[in-house]
Amino acid sequence: MRKTMKIKASLMVLAAASLALAACNNGNNGNSGSNASAEPSATASTAVSPAASSSAESNTYAENGLPKDEKVTLKFAYWENAFGREWIDYAMQTFKEKFPNVTFETTYSPKIDTIIGTKIAANDDEDMFDIFSNNIPGANVAASLVEAGKLEPLEELWGRIAYDGDGKTLKDLAQPGSYEATSKINGNTYAFPNVQSATGLFYNKSLFEKNGWNQNPQTWSEFVQLTKEIKEDGIIPITFPGMYPIYLNFSFGIAKYFEMAESKGTLATFEPDFRAYKAPFYSTPEVSEAYQRIYELGKLNAFPKGVGALSHTQSQMQLLQGQAALASTGDWVQNEMADAVPEDFRWGFMIPPLTENPDATKWYYVSNGAENFVWANKPELNKKWAKEFLVWLWNLDIQQRLAEKAGGLPIRADFMNDSGLVDKLQEAPKAVLEYMKKNKVKGDKGLRYVTLSDPNAEQAAKLIDEATIGIALGTQDPLPKLQEADALLQKAVDASK
Amino acid sequence: MSPGFGLKGSGSMSKPATVGDNPSAHRHGWLKKTNVQKWIFVLLSITPAFGGYLVFTLYPNLLSVYYSFLHWDGIGEPTYVGFKNFVYMFKDPYVWRALRHNLLFMVTIPPAVILISLVLAYVLTNRKYWGSSVFKVLFFFPNVLSTVVIALLWSFIYDGSFGLLNAFLGLIGIEMGNFYWLGEKTALWAIIPPAIWGGVGFYIVIFVNAMVTIPKSLYESALLEGAGHRTRLFTITLPLISPIIRVATLFLALGVIKGFENVLTLTNGGPAGGTDVIGLYMFNIAFGTGSHDYGYASAIGMLLFVILITSKWLSDKWLPNQSIEY
Numbered sequence: 001m002r003k004t005m006k007i008k009a010s011l012m013v014l015a016a017a018s019l020a021l022a023a024c025n026n027g028n029n030g031n032s033g034s035n036a037s038a039e040p041s042a043t044a045s046t047a048v049s050p051a052a053s054s055s056a057e058s059n060t061y062a063e064n065g066l067p068k069d070e071k072v073t074l075k076f077a078y079w080e081n082a083f084g085r086e087w088i089d090y091a092m093q094t095f096k097e098k099f100p101n102v103t104f105e106t107t108y109s110p111k112i113d114t115i116i117g118t119k120i121a122a123n124d125d126e127d128m129f130d131i132f133s134n135n136i137p138g139a140n141v142a143a144s145l146v147e148a149g150k151l152e153p154l155e156e157l158w159g160r161i162a163y164d165g166d167g168k169t170l171k172d173l174a175q176p177g178s179y180e181a182t183s184k185i186n187g188n189t190y191a192f193p194n195v196q197s198a199t200g201l202f203y204n205k206s207l208f209e210k211n212g213w214n215q216n217p218q219t220w221s222e223f224v225q226l227t228k229e230i231k232e233d234g235i236i237p238i239t240f241p242g243m244y245p246i247y248l249n250f251s252f253g254i255a256k257y258f259e260m261a262e263s264k265g266t267l268a269t270f271e272p273d274f275r276a277y278k279a280p281f282y283s284t285p286e287v288s289e290a291y292q293r294i295y296e297l298g299k300l301n302a303f304p305k306g307v308g309a310l311s312h313t314q315s316q317m318q319l320l321q322g323q324a325a326l327a328s329t330g331d332w333v334q335n336e337m338a339d340a341v342p343e344d345f346r347w348g349f350m351i352p353p354l355t356e357n358p359d360a361t362k363w364y365y366v367s368n369g370a371e372n373f374v375w376a377n378k379p380e381l382n383k384k385w386a387k388e389f390l391v392w393l394w395n396l397d398i399q400q401r402l403a404e405k406a407g408g409l410p411i412r413a414d415f416m417n418d419s420g421l422v423d424k425l426q427e428a429p430k431a432v433l434e435y436m437k438k439n440k441v442k443g444d445k446g447l448r449y450v451t452l453s454d455p456n457a458e459q460a461a462k463l464i465d466e467a468t469i470g471i472a473l474g475t476q477d478p479l480p481k482l483q484e485a486d487a488l489l490q491k492a493v494d495a496s497k
Numbered sequence: 498m499s500p501g502f503g504l505k506g507s508g509s510m511s512k513p514a515t516v517g518d519n520p521s522a523h524r525h526g527w528l529k530k531t532n533v534q535k536w537i538f539v540l541l542s543i544t545p546a547f548g549g550y551l552v553f554t555l556y557p558n559l560l561s562v563y564y565s566f567l568h569w570d571g572i573g574e575p576t577y578v579g580f581k582n583f584v585y586m587f588k589d590p591y592v593w594r595a596l597r598h599n600l601l602f603m604v605t606i607p608p609a610v611i612l613i614s615l616v617l618a619y620v621l622t623n624r625k626y627w628g629s630s631v632f633k634v635l636f637f638f639p640n641v642l643s644t645v646v647i648a649l650l651w652s653f654i655y656d657g658s659f660g661l662l663n664a665f666l667g668l669i670g671i672e673m674g675n676f677y678w679l680g681e682k683t684a685l686w687a688i689i690p691p692a693i694w695g696g697v698g699f700y701i702v703i704f705v706n707a708m709v710t711i712p713k714s715l716y717e718s719a720l721l722e723g724a725g726h727r728t729r730l731f732t733i734t735l736p737l738i739s740p741i742i743r744v745a746t747l748f749l750a751l752g753v754i755k756g757f758e759n760v761l762t763l764t765n766g767g768p769a770g771g772t773d774v775i776g777l778y779m780f781n782i783a784f785g786t787g788s789h790d791y792g793y794a795s796a797i798g799m800l801l802f803v804i805l806i807t808s809k810w811l812s813d814k815w816l817p818n819q820s821i822e823y
Contacts, residue, residue, distance in 0.1 A: 323658065
């Protein structure tokens with residue numbers, strides 16, 4: 001009897017341990033798509049039989065020539081940001097309806113960069129996503145990935161005929177400047193866009209009209225005058241989430257260096273040097289004068305005291321509650337703060353001009369996250385379908401969904417030229433569009449095509465990042481910090497030789 | 498019925514084995530089998546936990562030692578750089594800045610948590626208040642919240658526009674306007690109260706349970722001899738629970754050195770690096786928005802390991818390790 005009980009007890013322990021191990025092994029990707037037992041990727045679960053070979057042509061889609069009878073599952077990493085997921089779900093649903101042999105295994109996450117970074121580090125091509133957001137961790141990682149041959153070149157997609165473009169290519173259909181603003185590495189597109197993205201200063205038109213403030217300053221002096229008037233009226237002129245100083249870069253950062261270079265006539269040399277990550281950089285006239293502009297605003301108390309403590313929500317709430325007049329952020333802000341926008345709030349947008357030339361181009365920062373990469377080490381059929389999906393995202397109905405539900409700024413010119421469709425834009429991106437129509441603008445993502453692996457490069461960036469708050473508050477003269485950063489950058493450049 | 502365990506098989510015609518036949522061999526066989534069964538059971542019981550420890554704790558830590566000698570961004574091929582990461586680390590001003598911040602937290606947070614926990618535990622144990630059981634729950638409540646939730650809660654308290662702290666100060670006549678407590682001047686000190694608030698509850702429970710185990714007879718004898726409250730506290734209560742206080746201090750100190758979740762949530766290490774701590778600095782080097790350097794981050798991890806071991810050694814050396822008996 002005792003022996004039997006002991007045997008039973010041992011078996012129970014063994015069973016419990018087995019169950020625990022089985023539970024741990026149960027794949028958990030946190031996705032809404034098919035699970036680990038999904039159809040295998042495209043090395044043909046269904047081969048075309050010899051008998052059917054004579055009718056092979058009818059087994060392909062007329063639109064793209066891809067086979068109908070080969071099932072493909074695309075692993076897709078979607079950055080769940082202020083745009084939400086409704087529009088991308090619609091895009092995937094319509095794609096699946098059109099091409100039933102293609103399914104998606106989607107991972108949504110606000111921290112998709114962490115997930116993508118982990119998978120990249122794991123270096124498992126089979127586990128890696130087929131399509132993933134260009135919100136990837138680490139500066140200049142894309143250049144490293146291109147160098148390692150891990151990203152699929154997507155330049156060809158610009159020449160693809162759109163599914164609903166009446167025979168026009170995506171490049172023909174793109175909003176003017178979009179192709180130029182798309183980041184390229186070694187002259188090739190790797191992150192394909194499906195939406196425009198603009199950052200700058202957003203404001204409440206009602207507040208500006210009520211106070212008679214200038215809604216479209218054309219020169220630096222006019223902008224400074226505007227901040228002084230706002231300050232005199234007891235309102236914070238400009239706010240941004242100081243916990244993440246990059247938000248100040250949206251309005252006064254990298255793109256403005258190009259604006260300064262253009263005004264000085266040095267863009268032809270400054271830009272290639274910037275892309276190639278050459279030193280000196282921080283203490284160049286183009287960059288140091290941009291920081292002097294911020295310092296000047298800081299000494300005028302244009303930014304709120306305690307700005308370093310502000311989170312996204314706090315700074316944007318300052319704008320919505322009328323405590324601040326201008327917020328440095330992106331066109332996603334309305335959708336992001338949708339539940340908190342007062343009824344009488346009317347979105348306006350401006351790009352601060354850093355030069356005294358009213359006819360100068362106003363440069364703006366194009367933020368990351370609105371583009372997608374395709375992983376190169378995947379089966380050919382997977383890559384082809386991945387590219388088809390990226391083209392599909394340009395369909396007008398999806399662009400409309402992006403505009404209405406996500407607060408995005410569609411990338412198609414025919415959308416933007418149709419007043420009926422433009423009316424469907426949310427107010428903030430519409431304000432961006434209106435500004436772009438009235439002013440000469442140009443966007444840039446500020447990407448470099450070289451990676452400096454020496455830690456001094458990262459230290460230089462950190463030094464300037466941390467100095468930004470002091471500069472914005474007028475307590476830190478930027479020049480010594482810029483020079484210090486350049487000394488570090490020079491060490492990094494020398495180490496890379 | 499045979500007193501044996503039927504070890505000799507099931508043949509009905511065979512004489513049942515008895516102890517008398519070969520008692521020594523029989524007992525030895527039985528013990529051996531029992532031992533084997535015992536060890537199987539032990540192995541089955543500890544394998545999941547120990548396996549988890551090997552796979553998720555020991556192995557990654559050993560791998561970190563290896564990574565600390567590399568330069569690797571997680572994408573390209575790792576490059577062996579020898580002790581370069583360590584040399585750079587000792588020259589890195591941000592490492593020393595972070596460690597200064599950690600030192601400040603180490604000298605403020607553990608003593609404050611221990612002191613407040615002891616006082617409240619003593620009050621709850623030795624004074625009978627109406628609703629004292631409710632207070633015990635209330636004091637423990639922060640401990641059920643995660644560090645991130647606590648930090649978010651306090652970020653609202655510290656908010657300049659609608660924060661509780663400014664409102665409370667306004668009620669007592671101190672007008673702070675829209676002062677942001679996580680701003681440039683006060684951020685570092687503002688990290689301390691949430692850490693204390695979040696830690697006190699757990700240690701109150703620990704100390705209450707330690708205090709209730711002290712024999713009442715000791716207090717009765719002391720009372721009979723005319724000992725006052727303070728005497729009873731310092732000569733009976735505290736000495737008898739000193740080993741627990743010592744362990745609690747050690748845990749708190751180690752937690753303060755390596756923890757960074759509240760800093761990440763409250764200030765992200767800012768403003769301008771003003772609240773950066775060594776754990777957060779290491780985290781950002783490995784996983785932040787800048788360039789990734791797992792090798793350098795691992796080297797900092799090794800430094801953190803040395804600091805933690807040194808802290809344990811110092812606490813063994815300086816904190817009394819004698820338990821007292823009466």
